[in-house]
Amino acid sequence: NAGVMQNPRHLVRRRGQEARLRCSPMKGHSHVYWYRQLPEEGLKFMVYLQKENIIDESGMPKERFSAEFPKEGPSILRIQQVVRGDSAAYFCASSPQGTYNSPLHFGNGTRLTVT
Amino acid sequence: EDQVTQSPEALRLQEGESSSLNCSYTVSGLRGLFWYRQDPGKGPEFLFTLYSAGEEKEKERLKATLTKKESFLHITAPKPEDSATYLCAADPNYGGATNKLIFGTGTLLAVQP
Numbered sequence: 765n766a767g768v769m770q771n772p773r774h775l776v777r778r779r780g781q782e783a784r785l786r787c788s789p790m791k792g793h794s795h796v797y798w799y800r801q802l803p804e805e806g807l808k809f810m811v812y813l814q815k816e817n818i819i820d821e822s823g824m825p826k827e828r829f830s831a832e833f834p835k836e837g838p839s840i841l842r843i844q845q846v847v848r849g850d851s852a853a854y855f856c857a858s859s860p861q862g863t864y865n866s867p868l869h870f871g872n873g874t875r876l877t878v879t
Numbered sequence: 880e881d882q883v884t885q886s887p888e889a890l891r892l893q894e895g896e897s898s899s900l901n902c903s904y905t906v907s908g909l910r911g912l913f914w915y916r917q918d919p920g921k922g923p924e925f926l927f928t929l930y931s932a933g934e935e936k937e938k939e940r941l942k943a944t945l946t947k948k949e950s951f952l953h954i955t956a957p958k959p960e961d962s963a964t965y966l967c968a969a970d971p972n973y974g975g976a977t978n979k980l981i982f983g984t985g986t987l988l989a990v991q992p
Contacts, residue, residue, distance in 0.1 A: 770922075797978055806966070807968075812978065812979065855923070868913075
């Protein structure tokens with residue numbers, strides 16, 4: 765019974781490169797959320813997606829960040845032209861329904877380091 | 880501004896020494912209050928959801944309670960394997976998408992044998 769799968773676990777990028785983070789939700793889950801955990805800060809909501817739709821991206825920085833959840837394949841969080849401030853742990857979570865009584869199940873995260 | 884504050888930041892207990900972790904929240908209409916456990920290098924693991932003041936939930940040595948302003952996670956006779964960071968999160972009712980959780984920064988619990 766695989767949980768939420770994220771890869772890679774660790775990613776090192778130089779400033780100006782692109783970072784692509786992947787997330788496969790739990791089987792049967794069609795709602796995907798991305799959260800970011802900066803050092804010494806709590807997890808912060810970034811974006812909520814369903815298959816082929818962005819439902820809420822109010823937590824995403826306006827520039828350089830994008831997310832998708834295609835009909836086939838994993839959800840992708842893409843960060844263009846990374847800067848040192850993007851260094852953080854990025855967590856994906858999924859739920860079977862996008863309702864308040866459907867708690868999130870988190871993956872083990874991708875730790876992005878920008879050098 | 881919606882926020883969640885956890886205290887203490889860190890707590891060291893002897894095995895068997897019971898204690899409580901605090902989570903204070905200020906949000907616009909609470910849909911649910913969540914507790915998660917996070918081990919080093921791992922993602923948060925779901926423990927409980929509480930929906931209304933007065934509600935309590937238990938799981939093994941853990942019991943979560945909720946008031947209109949706070950939630951407590953009570954740990955009874957803890958064991959070393961209970962050592963982890965415990966996260967509290969609130970799901971505010973903005974009238975739109977749910978599960979846009981507001982997390983506290985966590986309480987790092989260390990239980991010594």
